[in-house]
Amino acid sequence: MGKISVVGLGPSDLEQLPMGVYHLLKSGIPVYLRTKLHPVVSELEQEGFEFISFDTVYEKSGKFEEVYDSISAELIALAAKKDIIYAVPGHPMVAEKSVQLLLDNKQGIQIEIKGGKSFLDDLFQAVKIDPIEGFQLVDALDLKQDELEVGQHIIIMQVFNQYIASDVKLTLTEKYPDNHIVALVHAAGSKAEKIDWLPLVEIDRMEGVHNLTSMYVPPLAKDDQMKSFQTVQYYIDKITGENGDSWIKEQTHESLIPYLKEETKEFIEAVENEDDLNMVEELGDILMQILYHTNLGERSGYFSLEEVLETLNKKLRRRHPHVFDGVEAASIEEVEILWNKIKAEEMREKE
Numbered sequence: 001m002g003k004i005s006v007v008g009l010g011p012s013d014l015e016q017l018p019m020g021v022y023h024l025l026k027s028g029i030p031v032y033l034r035t036k037l038h039p040v041v042s043e044l045e046q047e048g049f050e051f052i053s054f055d056t057v058y059e060k061s062g063k064f065e066e067v068y069d070s071i072s073a074e075l076i077a078l079a080a081k082k083d084i085i086y087a088v089p090g091h092p093m094v095a096e097k098s099v100q101l102l103l104d105n106k107q108g109i110q111i112e113i114k115g116g117k118s119f120l121d122d123l124f125q126a127v128k129i130d131p132i133e134g135f136q137l138v139d140a141l142d143l144k145q146d147e148l149e150v151g152q153h154i155i156i157m158q159v160f161n162q163y164i165a166s167d168v169k170l171t172l173t174e175k176y177p178d179n180h181i182v183a184l185v186h187a188a189g190s191k192a193e194k195i196d197w198l199p200l201v202e203i204d205r206m207e208g209v210h211n212l213t214s215m216y217v218p219p220l221a222k223d224d225q226m227k228s229f230q231t232v233q234y235y236i237d238k239i240t241g242e243n244g245d246s247w248i249k250e251q252t253h254e255s256l257i258p259y260l261k262e263e264t265k266e267f268i269e270a271v272e273n274e275d276d277l278n279m280v281e282e283l284g285d286i287l288m289q290i291l292y293h294t295n296l297g298e299r300s301g302y303f304s305l306e307e308v309l310e311t312l313n314k315k316l317r318r319r320h321p322h323v324f325d326g327v328e329a330a331s332i333e334e335v336e337i338l339w340n341k342i343k344a345e346e347m348r349e350k351e
Helices: 019-025 039-045 055-060 064-079 097-103 120-127 162-172 200-205 229-240 253-272 276-300 305-318 332-350
Strands: 003-008 031-033 084-088 110-115 135-139 153-157 181-186 194-199 213-217
Touching (some): 003 097, 055 064, 097 110, 120 181, 162 200, 194 200
Parallel strands (some): 003 084
16 A cells, blocks of 8 residues: 655746755656646756656536545555556645645555745735734635725635626635725745735736636724624623723613614614614614623623623524434424424523
């Protein structure tokens, strides 16, 4: 039984390829590339470099998950007979799903990570940021707005054509202003490096295919993070803090009850009047009252916002097995029966 040596081809051209990786690639051990669409490959070919690529797998399958499964399965089968080298762009441990699948293999094949250079160092240098300030690395093909921390530097990989850039724009504009200045970084660290700074709303005006393009999104200032729950928490903490609002610091859970009732009543009226704009404002007012109560709980030492969230999340997860666990409950009646059963179990546990 052989082993798989996994190496990284670096972020761009031959100058970025580590010497140890270069010598291993020239050692005569069969080399398999995830893709040959990488600048260093053409340079190595001029030196007589031979390889087998998995680009045909991409052409046959429309889903990346299937591609990575197929690649890892074929590599495992090959390594059962001989030693092989698997080469991927950048560093093997940075956003390489196929490598993670290899490491999780249950066939006992030895996987040895030989390193490489990630594109991240060159990208940090290109846009002149220090990652110690906090950053997120996310995939353009799996971008979720609820997981974005707008107060951090965000790097989005695989923004390689206009269609993907358009999807990224639609996701980001849910949290960032249209005129927020971002950067499209092409071939970071190479001789062909290019940086385009432009408003977020214009990022999908790119033409052609750009395999080495990533996007950098600078953080928003605190007072610009108006769509962030963390901003609400920050403001509430300041308002109720030592140097905050004197009125709220004198309130109790009991004294705040009339305000919660009033805001709830106003929201109900907005619903009955089909007043969407007022519904938005009144829901915000209700949330403000909830945060006043959780902050009061924290200051008194009885409970915290985190405990409220934990209790709610556990309840949501526990009461929806038909959503999360594959339990059959297709009709409203079946859901109601399931809910009653779960709530009865909860009651027994409390007793």
